[in-house]
Amino acid sequence: EAGVTQFPSHSVIEKGQTVTLRCDPISGHDNLYWYRRVMGKEIKFLLHFVKESKQDESGMPNNRFLAERTGGTYSTLKVQPAELEDSGVYFCASRSSTDTQYFGPGTRLTVL
Amino acid sequence: AQKITQTQPGMFVQEKEAVTLDCTYDTSDQSYGLFWYKQPSSGEMIFLIYQGSYDEQNATEGRYSLNFQKARKSANLVISASQLGDSAMYFCAMREGWRFNKFYFGSGTKLNVKP
Secondary structure, eight states, rough: OOOOEEESEEEOOOOOOTEEEEEEOTTOOOOOEEEEOTTTSSSSEEEEEEEEEEOOOOOOOSSSEEEEEEEEESSEEEEOOOOGGGOOEEEEEEEOOSOOOOOOOOOEEOOO | OOOOEEOSEEEEETTTSEEOOOOOOOOSSSSSSEEEEEETTTTOOOEEEEEETTTTTTOETTEEEEEEEETTEEEEEEEEOGGGOOEEEEEEEEEESSSOOOOEEEEEEEEEEOO
């Protein structure tokens, strides 16, 4: 069974540009989460989807971040326009009905 | 206040010895879950072990065990017979309550296993 996949693995963009990160959860997992780790800090929750609905988006830093999960399968996280402080590693995780979240390899975003 | 505290930024252990990575948590919920993840240099987060707040016995998974002390709010990870491949970052995480299931993470412990 394939794990959680994320694309791209790395992205380097300039301040003011737009970047879209993609996450493909484990097949059949209704729950999908986005997290972020900025340099030297804890991994922080961004938002949680149940199927295509946003269950909790309390961790989204501001309205420059837009997450979607059309059809309840893969999810995208768009940052527009990107700022320097958005640099970090963005993790996606998915979960079935059990407690454990399974994480993808992350996308390392660098904003110059 | 920090929900999860990992006080050891870095640790060394000799190959084949056991090592304990500390984790304390803060919650007023009765129902919660505690997790440990390993992040090798390649970057992926690998699930290691889970302990539910109502579980009376400490969780074990192969060489990993979780020393759960509820009254002290600690959930230390014990790795027995360390191997070179255990060198990695280790994160403790907590799921609080049942409604949202979002995780709170500690800052991580970098473990280095010496040959």
